[in-house]
Amino acid sequence: MDFYEYLVDNAEPLSQEALDHIVVVGISVGIALVLGCALGVLAHRSPRLRPPILAVSATLLTIPSLALFAMFIPLLGLGTPPAVVALVLYALLPIVRNTVVGLGSVDQSVLRAARGMGMGSWRRFLRIELPLAWPVVLTGVRVSTQVVVGIAAIAALVNGPGLGNEIFRGLRSLGSPFALNLVLGGTLGIVVVALLFDAFFIALRRLTTARGIR
Amino acid sequence: MTSQATPMIRLDELTKTYRGQPHPAVDRVSMDMPRGEIIVLVGPSGCGKTTTMELINRLIEPTSGRIYLDGDDVTRADPDSLRRRIGYVIQQIGLFPHFTVAENIATVPKLLGWDKKKIGDRVDELLDMVGMDPSEFRGRYPKQLSGGQRQRIGVARAMAADPPVMLMDEPFGAIDPITRDRLQNEFLRLQQQVQKTIVFVTHDIDEAIKLGDRIAILGERSQIAQYDTPANILASPASPYVADFIGAGASLKRLHLSQVSSVELDTGCVTARIDGDAEQARERLRASERAALLLLDADGRPQRWVDAGDLSSTDLFKAGEPVGAVVESTSTLSEALNAMLTSNSGVAVVIDRSGAFQGLLDFETVMVAARSERDFYRAAKVPS
Numbered sequence A: 001m002d003f004y005e006y007l008v009d010n011a012e013p014l015s016q017e018a019l020d021h022i023v024v025v026g027i028s029v030g031i032a033l034v035l036g037c038a039l040g041v042l043a044h045r046s047p048r049l050r051p052p053i054l055a056v057s058a059t060l061l062t063i064p065s066l067a068l069f070a071m072f073i074p075l076l077g078l079g080t081p082p083a084v085v086a087l088v089l090y091a092l093l094p095i096v097r098n099t100v101v102g103l104g105s106v107d108q109s110v111l112r113a114a115r116g117m118g119m120g121s122w123r124r125f126l127r128i129e130l131p132l133a134w135p136v137v138l139t140g141v142r143v144s145t146q147v148v149v150g151i152a153a154i155a156a157l158v159n160g161p162g163l164g165n166e167i168f169r170g171l172r173s174l175g176s177p178f179a180l181n182l183v184l185g186g187t188l189g190i191v192v193v194a195l196l197f198d199a200f201f202i203a204l205r206r207l208t209t210a211r212g213i214r
Numbered sequence B: 001m002t003s004q005a006t007p008m009i010r011l012d013e014l015t016k017t018y019r020g021q022p023h024p025a026v027d028r029v030s031m032d033m034p035r036g037e038i039i040v041l042v043g044p045s046g047c048g049k050t051t052t053m054e055l056i057n058r059l060i061e062p063t064s065g066r067i068y069l070d071g072d073d074v075t076r077a078d079p080d081s082l083r084r085r086i087g088y089v090i091q092q093i094g095l096f097p098h099f100t101v102a103e104n105i106a107t108v109p110k111l112l113g114w115d116k117k118k119i120g121d122r123v124d125e126l127l128d129m130v131g132m133d134p135s136e137f138r139g140r141y142p143k144q145l146s147g148g149q150r151q152r153i154g155v156a157r158a159m160a161a162d163p164p165v166m167l168m169d170e171p172f173g174a175i176d177p178i179t180r181d182r183l184q185n186e187f188l189r190l191q192q193q194v195q196k197t198i199v200f201v202t203h204d205i206d207e208a209i210k211l212g213d214r215i216a217i218l219g220e221r222s223q224i225a226q227y228d229t230p231a232n233i234l235a236s237p238a239s240p241y242v243a244d245f246i247g248a249g250a251s252l253k254r255l256h257l258s259q260v261s262s263v264e265l266d267t268g269c270v271t272a273r274i275d276g277d278a279e280q281a282r283e284r285l286r287a288s289e290r291a292a293l294l295l296l297d298a299d300g301r302p303q304r305w306v307d308a309g310d311l312s313s314t315d316l317f318k319a320g321e322p323v324g325a326v327v328e329s330t331s332t333l334s335e336a337l338n339a340m341l342t343s344n345s346g347v348a349v350v351i352d353r354s355g356a357f358q359g360l361l362d363f364e365t366v367m368v369a370a371r372s373e374r375d376f377y378r379a380a381k382v383p384s
């Protein structure tokens, strides 16, 4: 059976796994966005907390993915939860770093003007700081997503969802006539998912960047 | 407490020491700023002008001392609501780059909860006021404006909620001299309409003299070297420091302050109607001791200078030379001097608002006016 026939025959399970992949990446990056922004704001505001926050998020990225996934099994068991936790940790660094950079690049005189007109600190953050830092933050989110789409394949090892299952099934049955098709199918799926996410971010960037700073 | 005598802003022994600094940046400064006036703080870079100004709207908290606004002690008032009552144009303008011009201007009215319609009307009114067409500029972003236009939007934004007090920190700082001159004139015209109490920071003494009703010349640690009207400061600098700061051009600067109407004009000039009889005109010129005669039109507007020789011609409309330097009596002496120099004549013809001839102003008169009765400037320069 050639690869093309294989794809046609397995279109349904493949697209289901692709969808699972997208969902687990989406959830992980979503959580990482909230967490990373919060940590980034903290690091931006407190010169004392900045070095430890950046160092820890950078260290997380150096832990081998296999080990990180396995680490959470005793705590969270198998399946989606340990996968999401590990992916969130991987996604953190680019988001935290870009949040710090983005907030740091906001013109101080603009913030002082806002303060001088009696804009409270919350409003200043939501209306001025965040929108101005947003394009840089979003770039961080995009990088995170690209990293996580690939790593999410490993999640299959802890029974996580997604296209990794396809690949690992192939690897386990090496030598059988289907093995290569399975691995290729999973890999191709991941490439397609990554491209879809990228297209999504290009659109999101256009939609959410204020016109005056585009 | 809001009587005419209550100063709009009163600083009482105001001191600010930045953390980690051995000396205060502002050291026990006390000052009364009368309502409706432009008070200019002028001094060298780093002397504490911005710090003094930001103590007023509490962007900087004082180390000690008190601030009174319209008689009320606001040293401990809620800073956000205080700032909404005080328009602030910061040194770097600081327009919000992701807001349109209209949204920038609408900032404080929105914070104050005005309704949409009222905000929209106010935005258009302010754009008109600063000389920018609302339909063209409302929807633009700051990056689509020139430096001078941004400056004006900064001023419009600070005036949006019609605050009684405005703080302006070198608002015309980074602009070419010609545009700056225009913006200054617009600013004075605007102030005549709105009559706000304006604290204006600059390090340019000429700008201070041109704009200020009152000037505070600041030295190190924001110490007030002299606080007085421009005329008094120019006429009698309180110290060598002030004299130095005013610079060598003090006499010429005085000319910016006096109007043509404040000096005595030469009214002995011989005139004749330009549509009249040449023979008669020649007769009058000969009877006087003057060398030339001024021809006026039917409404008394000066037209041409003629001397005895020119009057041999019968067509007075072509005789002699057209008048060169013409100034209104409300012009400044500096403008009159300028007109004389550019038209290459030793006298300026002074007219009233309707254009009718009033008298002549000669070079000598201007020079006498430029000299003060006593030469305070030189006296101040003598080391004690």
Ligand SMILES: Nc1ncnc2c1ncn2[C@@H]1O[C@H](COP(=O)(O)OP(=O)(O)OP(=O)(O)O)[C@@H](O)[C@H]1O
Binding pocket: B018, B019, B021, B025, B044, B045, B046, B047, B048, B049, B050, B051, B052, B091, B203
């Ligand atoms: N946040 C700060 N921390 C410490 N020192 C400061 C701070 N801001 C200003 N200073 C110091 O206080 C003094 C007065 O500064 P300020 O900004 O008020 O000067 P300025 O008169 O406005 O100068 P310029 O004309 O250059 O704007 C300066 O010596 C400056 O170095």
Ligand SMILES: [Mg+2]
Binding pocket: B049, B050, B051, B091, B169
């Ligand atoms: Mg300053």
